[in-house]
Amino acid sequence: MKGFLLTYEGFDPATEGLREALTSTGNGYLCTRGAAEWEDADRVHYPGTYVHGAYNRETTILGGLPVLNEDLVNLPNWLVLKLRIEGEAAIRLADVELLSYRHEYDIRHPTLVRELRFRDHAGRETTLRSRRFVSMADVHHAGLEWTLTPENWSGRVEIVSALDGRVTNRGVARYQQLEGRHLDPVSPRTFGSEVIALKVQTRQSNLYVSEAARNRVFDHTGALMEVQRDLYQMEDYIQQALGFDVHQGSPVRLEKMVTFFTSRDPAASDTLERAGTSALRYVGFAEALQRHVSAWDELWRNCDIHVPNDDRVQLLLRTHISHVTQVCSHHTADLDTGVPARGLNGEAYRGHVFWDELYVYPFLNLRTPEVTRSLLMYRYRRLGEAQAMAKDAGYRGAMFPWQSGSDGREETQRLHLNPLSGRWEEDLSHNQRHVNAAIFYNIWNYVQATRDLAFLSDYGAEMMLEIARFWASIAHFNPERSRYEIHGVMGPDEFHEKYPGASEGGLNNNAYTNVMVAWLCQVAQDVLALLPSSRVEALRRRLNLQDEELDRWDDMSRRMFVPFHGDGVISQFEGWESLEELDWDAYRAKYGNIQRLDRILRAEGDDPNRYQLAKQADAVMLFFLFSPDQLARIFDRLGYELGPDTARKTIEYYDQRTSHGSTLSFVTYAGVLAAYDPASSWERFLVALESDVSDIQGGTTQEGIHMGVMSGTLDLVQRSYAGTHIQGDVLSFRPRLPPQLQRLRFAMQFRGTPIQVEFSDSSLTVSAHPEGASRPIKVGVGEELHELCPGDACRFALDQEHDLVRG
Template identity: 35%
Template sequence: DKNCLLDIYTGIDTSVFNVGTVTEGKKRHFKVKEAGQFKDAGYLAVVTLEKKYVVIYWAGFYYEVDGKKIPASDNVFQLELKKDQSVKFTKLFFIKHFPYREDIHLYKERTFVRFSQAFRTDFNKLITQHIKKWDSVWRKVDILIEGTANLQQNLRFNLYHLLIAAPQDRGFSSIGARTLSGEGYRGHVFWDTELFVMPFYLYTLPQVAKNILLYRYRRLPKARELAKNEGYNGAKFPWESADTGEEETPAWARDFDSSIIKIQTHLYEHHITADVAYAFYRYYLATGDEEFLKKYACEVIFETARFWASRVFYNRTTKRYEIRGIIGPDEFHINVNNNAYTNGLVQWILSLGHTLFFYLKKRAPSSFSQLKEKLGLREKEVKEWVKIAKKLKLNIDKKSRVIEQFDGYFKLREIELEKTDENGIPLLPNYLKAKDLKYTKLIKQADVLMLLHILTNKFSPSVIRANYNYYIKRTLHKSSLSAPIHAIMAVKCEDMHRAYNLFNVSLRTDISNLYGNTQEGIHAASLGGTWQAVVFGFCGIEFIDDIISVTPKFPRTWQKVKFSLTYRGDRVEFDLTNEEVRVKIVSKKKKKTKVVVFGKPYSILTNKKYKFFKKGVKKEEYYY
């Protein structure tokens, strides 16, 4: 309406700090080494306090008035605008870190060249390049769902946050439990990364999955050190990992009822070591990368098998091996014996280590000899692994076929969950306190069902259904890791109403702030878990050896789902409804691939479209 004077403040804020743990105050992680202006741009050089990394920032700011582009010569200035006059502001920045050196002149020069190239480029051209790059990525990862409008938007919100969290540095970093979007868990890496998040990258952007695994491999020496310090053989990965691979778990934290509790996960939640080994082999199965198997995977799997062989206890009375003093995924029950998830996965890892030892010996004798000598591994030791695996305790009730979550679980207090919140999540009875949950059968998240999810082909449908029916009634879903896994298992057991409810909880975890703590960062596990619920759950995709299996079971509001996955170097395109499956395998080679569609086996050729129909489908089937 009239002339105005704008006060412009731009630049780089050096007053930032991080929030400490519950026993700490605010924390500052850097000191300013140098700051200044150079050729219409501002720069800042800081040095991190612990690792002494040098981080260089360049920032450029310009504004356009009446078509004239004017670079800002300072970070603080005033701009006078006349009535009806408009202004457009543009800011570009560049950030890069380096190893420490006292003289940073070369770092400044190198980064300024990269920054100035962008700063001199027309902004519309930058946007065009940006869109082109993002389009190429979205074509690989997008999932198109014909259903409710907000479903597509919410799903892409999850996919986007997975994409921007992807590490591209060949193992220098990984993905923290809250990605890079907040300070929750201080950026630490948990099992969430390998078990919940990595499958998304594995079947869409496999190089990112490889980077995640290289992060663990680069810290294998530290994992060996951790095992040795605790009196074990092989390698033990930390429950919470950061830069060095050392154990980073804090001593204290807030529980879900806001009480401050002592953290013991690093003392007992050792399944992380089996989780990492599982992820290495899963990468090999999905990519067929023999070099990766020889160079990285076998070493990790052998060293983790060694750890577990030294971690077990032989019970002379029962003549069974046991794993005592453990925490499974259900963290309500601490320091238990023979957790089903842990024992079941360890059993699989020990058998796998034995199989790979002789596979490598036969298929790659040179690599085998080198690795055998490097690790000092002998055949006698490896044969002991399979002996332990066969006798490792796993409690399965013969009559009900329910797997006991840990020794004594069936004898705990039964609590009936009568009320739920607006999302269908069970509410803790008012008379029950968080500290008393250990005396009950109530569990935090998928534990036995997590085992049945990741090793689903090792268990019969009747065992899966029996355990789902038993544990779903006793799960509080007090972790973002819980809803997506239970959604997948609900689909397997054709409990479609609950499957869709739990999927929606996972889908909306952060976009709707369902847990009330999204301000601490996006939940990485629910991002990856949501993708798994769509692909492995509702779309019914399974990769079994060299067979691709497809059995869609959609909720009522979904008409069609279209997406593509990467499998062993090929692109597999899916176009699915409840009654019809269209598949095309795009490959550089002409070959046959085995598929199972709606439970029936077929053999199809690459680079040809195939259409399969489900005969005799009822309209109301799989609807809730």
């Protein structure tokens, strides 16, 4: 399999942060940025290691007021390896002449390799090859290897191997004024002569974190070397200096095998003891790497998307698959965690969980549904907090937060730093209540993909009913319109927080929100129909769910208000038409990149709420989440006419007024344009594909990858282009393949049955895996349906426009 390498030639300080994020190594439990082992955190380098769910709260005084923030904690730096030659200062890139430098990332078996040759001030030339991985086979383990070759000299060297607990959260420039200290020291320790270990504790959440490292040195024959070991330790730092002689042209290899445990892990009475003993017992680098490689080979069989005609698209798709899987793997299924919007690759958004999971689950549902189930359980375990939040706000049911962290309370900051103006501004984004509709949508689509009625019965239905109850309590009936309305919320477009000049935050009748509510109020009743009568009765008693509420939900599914423009375009929210038009050409000429128009306008003393502009798709999201048939049924039930041109006109209208300040916007527009403007759809798809690797937002990717856009591009291939969708019990395809994807192959899993999907030579072939727990499934294109039993394959013939012809 080709197309699995990200390669950087030469060292470039300006892009090192981006490279560190993109070459992170993780396994669904923890992730470590691709920082060089010999460098400390500074304006160029930022070592960072993050474990799912390891949060801590700290208070900062800003303007005399206390501001509380919760962060995903940067854990002790386990990477530290430093080279000293003949007792001199440790080698840093800034102090030597680089003769060659190569930074390579193996996407297939996430492994980071750095190869460099350098000449020091004494004229000594040295080659250093560094390799490391975070094991996908052994969840608590990682390996780091140095191969050191003195090219024109012999002498004495020391390699310092350390575990450094003095780290802080300082990876995002605009958070610099906020408290970044999250760790208190507990104790360092050794386990025999080879293993050093360190235990720390988060300052507020009282989470214990322990790391241990076993250090060994081998000569060019592979024999274990006797080295001088000098120990130095403080309460929050421990190191071993390994001293030995090297000889010209003869390579020496060092292995640093590392283990990680937290007090959230099962089967760990004392995290320090667990880490130390595990490090002692762990296999060597070569064997551990082979186990890691085998585990990834199995993952790729289930997750790869093969695009043979475009090497660049192939590389980027696989880069996205690799990173999504490193954040959300089968190891994640054992954890109590959500999907951090920026993965585990940096500190942007403080590691919080947003609605971005809406873009992540479609890929996971059809490959690793057990991971989706676990991530949805993160929400269920915080249902009580969501119910309390709704009650405190004067509503019923469950009101999940816009930003979620450790325990499910609202983590959205109330102040946000505008980096253009340097001013702290009010943040009203907690009014994005549509996250609750997204959670409902995610549960329903997981159940459709898996038919996991046990999850629905035990957990999902309760969340869905409580979310429907929340929307019924936040909505009110307007007798003049004979319609239900929702006021005081924000839609996905984050540029509009309130009406111009208003003192209160929120908008009235956001179309996306209202249509989602109409849909979920109908589906909530379908949920009850799927459950056994005994479970329905128990749920209704548990929630005190009365017939009157169900009747109100049914009424809301028929009479939610949806605002339209006079020309039939769906209004983003009521009052949108009265906003001013922006001179887009003038702002592009003045600023070039205007993706973050909100910051630009506020820095000028203006207000984005005044204008018809959007950060990202809002009303357009409806055409992304629902098929034309689904949306037509929703609007027909509401009594609105969704004309043949409504979708096209609405999409084109907002496309001209969207700055795409979120990379998710490119995913959404690529998806909705697939049916109307394939060339433009492909153009947006390519921008989304490049958005992180090329850092199109100018510095954001170094703060963490964008999980939504990486997952979203994968979903675009399977859903928008291959046309995969579920209709009842049928896995259907409505292909809209662009010319660049005429040949396409990927694996999926539908309701427990693994299948292979292949587009080739104007045909679609679907094959069911012959072994395992496969069961018969139905697949179809248009009106043609086939039942696939294990080992079966069926072929659908497609014409050049990808419509069904006789096969």
